[in-house]
Amino acid sequence: MSSTALATPVRTPTDVRPPRRRSPRGRRILKALPKIIVIGVLLITVVYPLFWLLMGSFKTQDEFLNSPTWALPETWTFDNYIEAWTTGNLGTYVRNSILATAPALFLTIVFGVAAGFALEVMVWKGRGVVLLAFLAGIMVPGQMILLPLFTIYFKTGLTGSLLPLIITYTAIGLPLTVFMMATYFRSVPREIFEAATLDGASIFRTFRSIGFPLVKNAIFTVALVQFFFIWNDLLIALTFTTRSDLRTIQVGLLNFTGQFGQVQYGPTFAAICINVFGTLVLYLILNQRVMKGLTAGAVK
Numbered sequence: 001m002s003s004t005a006l007a008t009p010v011r012t013p014t015d016v017r018p019p020r021r022r023s024p025r026g027r028r029i030l031k032a033l034p035k036i037i038v039i040g041v042l043l044i045t046v047v048y049p050l051f052w053l054l055m056g057s058f059k060t061q062d063e064f065l066n067s068p069t070w071a072l073p074e075t076w077t078f079d080n081y082i083e084a085w086t087t088g089n090l091g092t093y094v095r096n097s098i099l100a101t102a103p104a105l106f107l108t109i110v111f112g113v114a115a116g117f118a119l120e121v122m123v124w125k126g127r128g129v130v131l132l133a134f135l136a137g138i139m140v141p142g143q144m145i146l147l148p149l150f151t152i153y154f155k156t157g158l159t160g161s162l163l164p165l166i167i168t169y170t171a172i173g174l175p176l177t178v179f180m181m182a183t184y185f186r187s188v189p190r191e192i193f194e195a196a197t198l199d200g201a202s203i204f205r206t207f208r209s210i211g212f213p214l215v216k217n218a219i220f221t222v223a224l225v226q227f228f229f230i231w232n233d234l235l236i237a238l239t240f241t242t243r244s245d246l247r248t249i250q251v252g253l254l255n256f257t258g259q260f261g262q263v264q265y266g267p268t269f270a271a272i273c274i275n276v277f278g279t280l281v282l283y284l285i286l287n288q289r290v291m292k293g294l295t296a297g298a299v300k
Contacts, residue, residue: 053276054273055073056269057081057266057269057270058075060073060074060266064265080269081273083266084256084270090249090274100230101169103166104169105223105227109219111170111174111177113181115182116181117181117185119131120182121185121188121193131178136175138175153240165248168240169233172236177222181219185211192210192214193206193210224282238254253275256271
């Protein structure tokens with residue numbers, strides 16, 4: 001009995017398929033996937049509270065108390081904004097915040113930039129000690145000086161105006177501003193100032209025409225940092241505003257509470273939206289200048 005064996009086909013090298021490789025685009029996507037997930041989580045964490053705040057500004061008091069938290073408003077009206085601006089006196093609070101922020105910010109920037117220029121560019125005896133004194137001012141907590149300052153303002157009769165806020169904001173903001181501006185002036189080549197001196201420019205002309213324009217982006221950055229500190233301050237404004245018509249916007253937000261502690265959620269959310277989204281728009285407009293200012297003093 002004869003048996004026939006099945007012939008096994010012989011594969012040639014041309015029949016062997018190479019292993020399938022991922023495309024470079026697919027590898028890039030897989031490599032960047034963890035970063036995309038982290039960015040997405042951070043974006044949701046930041047955007048969702050703003051969305052929830054905006055939706056809450058259109059809800060009525062009954063919707064806050066009886067509807068689910070994630071429910072959308074049933075009617076889209078600006079009644080809460082109108083009530084917050086008129087009945088809640090939000091317009092007065094915004095005006096007071098502007099009147100307290102603008103002079104304090106102007107004085108902080110002018111004195112801080114001038115002091116940073118004098119401490120870093122000019123050569124004079126004792127400038128190191130003065131710079132250390134400004135650095136020591138950063139380490140002093142603002143809460144420690146509120147009671148002595150209130151006593152001084154009360155004895156001098158300044159408590160019935162916005163001057164205590166302007167003076168306090170300027171004094172607290174100067175140490176950090178001087179330190180940051182001295183750092184930015186340190187990155188400017190000294191040859192520029194030496195050339196201006198050889199050309200006959202005075203120290204004031206050098207500061208006004210050369211030093212100030214060179215650190216313009218840094219000034220925007222420092223000014224924006226100080227603006228957010230002053231605008232969002234609650235403790236100092238709450239301490240030194242003795243009358244209701246002098247309240248700033250942060251102190252005024254505490255006024256959206258009824259006689260028996262009942263919070264008017266709709267107008268409160270509307271007032272917070274005006275405050276938050278107003279500063280957010282300002283930051284988005286000046287974002288590019290802030291990024292340039294943050295990297296201006298990084299390299300020399």
